[in-house]
Amino acid sequence: MKTSNNRSIFLGLALILLIVATFMIVSLNYLFDTKVIPSSSVKNLxxxxxxxxKSLPLASVKFVSTDESLVSTDAFKNHWTLLALGYTQCPDICPMTLLKLDNVLSNIPIDERPKIAFLSIDIAPENIEKLNDYMEYFNKDFIGLSTTKAQLGDFFSSLGASYSIKKSESGSLDIEHSSSIFLISPDKNYVANFPYMLTAEQISQDYLAITR
Structure with a gap:
């Protein structure tokens, strides 16, 4: 009889803990939702x-650009933009991302294609001629962007992105950065992102689903 009572008490406590844990999880999700949670179910997408x-406004910055049509955050207005982050000496992720974006464009009807921009984290600032050559290697319509260290930090923060540049013991630079592709809306807001592992076909399908 005593064992039965102890078991009932244990089960009761376990149930209470489960209810409390569930409430905490729901509450945390709500708090994160108010700070903008990525969700593939929004708009029934x-x-x-x-x-x-909830879309995020971009930090107001000025760019050194390979194209005069995109020299500041304000210039993201009135068109869709797919934005990648990186640097010209990147050995793998950046060139693969730009090749992927070239394929993304080929999967989208010409009259619906977004602008493609690549924001360099080289804090030189990036030599604009070198950046232009780098863009043209992948697609002559790609736009290369560079900015100051302070503005770069502000812009990355508005995307929820990050980067780091550290000097190794050997003296070389170790550079890391967010590898997602970011979708900027015609009202200059960050509205979606596409992780690095997605294919060009998946990204173009997502882009059309969002923009149509």
């Missing part, structure tokens, strides 16, 4: 990437 439940 069934996409491979992440569509933000």
């Amino acid at each position: 069934n996409i491979n990437g992440f569509f933000l439940s």
Whole structure:
């Protein structure tokens, strides 16, 4: 009889703990939702990437650009933009991302294609001629961007992105950065991102699902 009572008490406590844990999880999710949670179910979209439940305004910055049509945050207005982050000496992720974006464009009807921009984290600032040559290697319509260290930090923060540049013991630079592709809306807001592992076909499908 005593064992039965102890078991009932144990089960009761376990149930209470389960209810409390569930409440805490729901509460945390709500708090994160108010800070913008990536969600592929928003707007009933069934996409491979992440569509933000609330779009984020971009930090106001000025760029050194390979194209005069995109020299500041304000210039993102009135057109869709797919934005990649990286640097010209990147050995793998950046060139693969730009090749992927070239394929993304080929999967989208000409009259619906976004602008493609690549923001360099080289804090030189990036030699604009070198950046232009780098863009043209992948696609002559790609736009290369560079900015100051302070503005770069602000812009990355508005995307929820990050980067780091550290000097190794050998004296070489170790550079890391967010590898997602970011979708900027015609009202200059960050609205979605596509992780590096997605294919060009998946990204183009997502883009059309969001923009149509």
